[in-house]
Amino acid sequence: MSSVILETEALSKNYGRFEAVRQLSLAVQQGSITGFLGQNGAGKSSTIKMLLGMMRPTSGSGRIFDLRIDHPGQSINIRKRTAFVNEDKRLYDYMTVEQIINFTRSFFPRWRNDLEKHLVEEFGLPLDRKIKKLSKGMRTQTALLLAFCRGAELLILDEPTEGLDPVNIEKVLKLLVGFAAEGMTVFFSSHQIFEVEQIADHVFIIDRGRLLVDASLDQMKEEYRRINLVFAGPVEKGTFALEGVVREQIDGRTASVLASGNTERIVDCARGLHATSIDVLPVSLKEIFLESLKGR
Amino acid sequence: MLWYKAWLETRFRFLIAAILVCACSAFFVLGNPFILGTWREWQQLHPHEQERAWILRATADYPYFIWHFVFRILLQQLWVLCAILIGFGGLSRESAQGTVGFTLSLPIGRRRLVGVNTCVGIIEIALLGFIPALLIPILSVFIDKPYPVIQGISHSLLMVLGGLVFFSLGVILSTLIQSEHTPTLIGVGIVALFYFILTPYADDGAPEPLWLKMIDASRVMAGTPYLSSFSAYPWVGLGLSLLVALVLFCLALRITEKRDY
Numbered sequence: 001m002s003s004v005i006l007e008t009e010a011l012s013k014n015y016g017r018f019e020a021v022r023q024l025s026l027a028v029q030q031g032s033i034t035g036f037l038g039q040n041g042a043g044k045s046s047t048i049k050m051l052l053g054m055m056r057p058t059s060g061s062g063r064i065f066d067l068r069i070d071h072p073g074q075s076i077n078i079r080k081r082t083a084f085v086n087e088d089k090r091l092y093d094y095m096t097v098e099q100i101i102n103f104t105r106s107f108f109p110r111w112r113n114d115l116e117k118h119l120v121e122e123f124g125l126p127l128d129r130k131i132k133k134l135s136k137g138m139r140t141q142t143a144l145l146l147a148f149c150r151g152a153e154l155l156i157l158d159e160p161t162e163g164l165d166p167v168n169i170e171k172v173l174k175l176l177v178g179f180a181a182e183g184m185t186v187f188f189s190s191h192q193i194f195e196v197e198q199i200a201d202h203v204f205i206i207d208r209g210r211l212l213v214d215a216s217l218d219q220m221k222e223e224y225r226r227i228n229l230v231f232a233g234p235v236e237k238g239t240f241a242l243e244g245v246v247r248e249q250i251d252g253r254t255a256s257v258l259a260s261g262n263t264e265r266i267v268d269c270a271r272g273l274h275a276t277s278i279d280v281l282p283v284s285l286k287e288i289f290l291e292s293l294k295g296r
Numbered sequence: 297m298l299w300y301k302a303w304l305e306t307r308f309r310f311l312i313a314a315i316l317v318c319a320c321s322a323f324f325v326l327g328n329p330f331i332l333g334t335w336r337e338w339q340q341l342h343p344h345e346q347e348r349a350w351i352l353r354a355t356a357d358y359p360y361f362i363w364h365f366v367f368r369i370l371l372q373q374l375w376v377l378c379a380i381l382i383g384f385g386g387l388s389r390e391s392a393q394g395t396v397g398f399t400l401s402l403p404i405g406r407r408r409l410v411g412v413n414t415c416v417g418i419i420e421i422a423l424l425g426f427i428p429a430l431l432i433p434i435l436s437v438f439i440d441k442p443y444p445v446i447q448g449i450s451h452s453l454l455m456v457l458g459g460l461v462f463f464s465l466g467v468i469l470s471t472l473i474q475s476e477h478t479p480t481l482i483g484v485g486i487v488a489l490f491y492f493i494l495t496p497y498a499d500d501g502a503p504e505p506l507w508l509k510m511i512d513a514s515r516v517m518a519g520t521p522y523l524s525s526f527s528a529y530p531w532v533g534l535g536l537s538l539l540v541a542l543v544l545f546c547l548a549l550r551i552t553e554k555r556d557y
Contacts (some may be wrong), residue, residue, distance in 0.1 A: 054400045054554040072405060079403040086397030093393075094304050106297040107402050143398070269356070 004093055005030040005154060005185050006051065008069075010134045011060035013046050020046040028202070033036075033180045035196030035203045035217075036189040037201065043209035044189040048158050051224040057274055063218075064154065083152035087189075090142040093132035097125050097142055101149075102144040110151025119145045122171065129139055136163040145174060147180070155179060156180060157188035173199050187215055205292050212292045215260075217285070224288055225263045228275035229255040229270045237271065242266055258283065258291045288292045298404065299473060302312035302416035306382055310420045313378035314427060321428040324365045325435040325443075328358065358441040360521045366428055367451040368518040373491050375455060376462045376514075380483045383466020385413055387552055392476040404405045410549045419464050448525035451530035454534070461537045462487065471548040474500055485528045490514075513537050530544035 006028035006253055013021040021043040028034050038044045050054040051062060053075030067074040091100055101120075105111045120127065123141040131139065140163040147155060155176070161169045169192075176186050177199050190196055196217075198202060203220065205213035213220075224246075229235075231253050240248045240255065244262030248255065259266055262278060270278055323467065324331075334354055354361040365371070384478040387409065390396040399409070429448035434445040465486065494514055497504045504512060515534035523529060 016420075024481075049557070052401060054397065056554075074406055076403050080403060082401075086401070086402035088394050088397070090302070090394030091398055092304075092395055096300075099304075103297045103301060107404065204349070205403070 003030050004028065006062075006064045006187060007017065008051075008062040010049075010051060010057045011047065011062050013043070013050060013055060013104055014058045021050070021057075023236075024051070024206065024209070025213055026204055026211070027213070027259075028185060031183050032181060032201045033176060033186040033199050034188070035200035036039060036187060036206070037193065037196060037203060038189070038206040040093060040191075041292065042206050044206065045158055046209075048084075048156055051156060052079065053080070057136055068157060068254045081152055082154045082156060083150040084145035084155075085143050085147045085157045085160050087162070089136075089140045089163065091139060091143060091146075093130065096128055096130050097275070100126040100142065101127075104146045108150040108152075112149045112151050116145065116149045119148065120242070121169075121263065123168070123263065124243060135167060137168065140164055141168065147221050148175065155184060155186045155188070157186070158192060160188055161190070161192060193284075193286045193289055203226050203285065205289055207293050213288065219284065220260075220288060221282065223258050223259075223261045224283040226281040226283050226287070227257040227270070228245070228277070228279040228281065229264065229275045231255070231273060231275050231293060235273070246288075247294060256289070298409065299416060300413040301499055302413050305385055305413075306416065306420060309378070309382050313374075313382065313420075313424050314417070316378070317371065317424050318426045318431060320371045321366060321431045322364065322435055324370070326439065328361060328439055331361075333502060337363070347409065357521075358436075359443060359447055361371065361415060362443060363451065363518070363521040366432065367380040367455055368514075371428060372455060372459075372514060372517055373426060376459055376487055376491075377484065378424055379459055379463040379486055380418050380466040381480065382515045384466065384479055384483065385417070386470055386548070387555075387557060388474045389476060389479075390470050391474050391557050394429075400505050400557055406553050411554050414545060417463060417467070418460070421459070422456050425459070427450045428452060446465045451519065452455075453518045454492060454523065454529065458519075458534055459475075460512055460532075460541040461544070462511050464541040465549075467548045469498045471551050478520045488525055 004027045006026070008024055008026045011021060011024040011026075012019065021103065024043070024047060036044055045061050046055065050057050051064060051069055053069060053072065057070055062069040064078045067078050068076065069075060093104075095103065096213070101116065105116075119125075119141075123138070123140060123145065125142060125145070131142065134142065138160075144160060147157070161172055161178075173195060176188070180186055202216050203213060204211060234252055235250050235255050237248070237250050239250070240257050242262060242265060244259045245266065246255050246260050248259045255270075257266055267280065269280055335351060335355060350364060355366050385489075387396055387399065387406070390399055428450070429445070429452035433443045433445045434447050466479070466483050470484050473479045473482070491514070493508065494512065496502055497508070504515075508514075513533075516537050517529045520528050521531055
């Protein structure tokens with residue numbers, strides 16, 4: 001049975017009067033791959049920085065491995081068991097790839113030398129080249145290597161594939177799936193919804209600091225439906241104000257309903273209104289994401 | 297490895313500073329006969345003009361000459377500039393460079409990060425300070441003017457301890473200002489202004505106004521021309537200078553611990 005490895009309770013972060021993260025409550029299961037979705041400025045990076053002790057929460061609390069994220073001493077213990085890749089992947093320009101690997105290795109007793117060797121070859125990283133001379137893609141690959149080899153139990157990745165070409169994105173996604181299979185927990189933010197859809201077990205969607213969706217991907221695929229309806233006559237707005245309706249779009253005689261569940265009841269309602277056509281379709285994560293944001 | 301990182305971050309500044317300090321020390325030792333010759337020529341050309349008191353003394357007293365140019369004025373100014381430049385760094389600078397996320401993801405406390413950076417900086421500026429203490433007695437042999445090693449060490453020690461306040465100024469500026477180059481400009485500006493104001497008092501030995509005396513760390517760093525007895529050291533000034541440096545270090549640590557990155 002899996003247990004919660006990362007949790008937050010009403011976590012909030014304000015920058016002056018601006019609320020970047022509002023009352024965020026998350027729970028991440030051990031061994032899962034969790035996608036953390038949101039638009040730019042939604043509060044993803046602020047949340048991640050609070051998890052790693054880079055920022056102090058304005059209110060609320062958070063725990064990783066049952067250690068408090070806002071306690072400096074406990075935060076060090078969290079980071080001993082956690083690997084992180086920052087959104088911009090900036091590393092020390094004055095070090096070579098080999099120097100920064102040696103530097104990072106010195107802080108992690110469970111460093112995975114075998115994986116390091118494999119990834120250096122797989123990514124084709126030039127060990128003697130200075131970080132400042134690397135391409136954006138190679139810098140991202142180096143940052144990923146430095147995170148993956150830490151022997152961590154939790155991987156927190158902020159836009160991990162940004163700057164990579166499709167071939168390398170695929171390699172990284174495969175690695176993440178492999179890590180999860182070994183028991184590592186992966187928590188990653190991304191703008192690339194297809195990546196989340198491809199590998200995640202669980203998805204959080206946040207917008208303007210607030211949690212909009214907290215569901216497993218299987219659950220979403222099973223429960224979310226697009227119901228397209230055609231009627232003999234015009235339909236009034238609010239006709240489908242039923243439980244489970246995320247969004248209702250009505251245009252004359254046609255209606256389109258996005259439902260997060262309760263599909264049968266909605267279909268029954270449409271039948272009761274003498275719908276001439278009823279199509280119940282599966283929904284992609286992209287559609288759920290976009291509709292969730294529109295619905296705000 | 298944190299020490300190694302701190303060294304890599306500052307090594308170019310340190311090496312350039314070491315070259316400049318060596319060059320400055322060597323110039324005033326090996327150039328001593330030339331400088332004295334120039335003064336003599338000037339005196340012959342202007343026999344009615346009165347020599348400044350310090351020139352007369354520096355002509356006759358080689359250790360005084362070294363003290364005046366090296367520990368009192370030019371090398372001291374160079375060392376202060378290097379100390380303030382080596383003081384720049386830390387998490388605020390990393391924040392401006394974008395590497396703070398990587399550093400703070402490592403299992404290290406901020407106190408340790410600040411501590412290691414500060415220690416490496418202090419070691420570097422101490423090494424810079426002791427270069428003249430060793431180089432001057434060695435080079436003095438070549439011009440047949442002995443310079444006591446103990447004098448050099450005493451003056452270097454005083455310069456380093458009294459000048460820690462400038463290093464701490466660099467540390468606090470780069471903590472307060474999250475920018476890569478602005479703290480450097482401000483720090484260099486402060487040092488330039490400080491020494492510009494001091495110039496007439498340092499050259500001519502004119503009495504300083506009280507407010508200037510209170511902040512004149514350069515006088516503490518220079519001490520007296522001969523540090524041959526316990527009472528020759530400016531203990532009060534040294535204590536105050538060290539206290540201010542300590543307060544600034546603690547302030548920088550406190551800000552770093554509390555700040556969001």
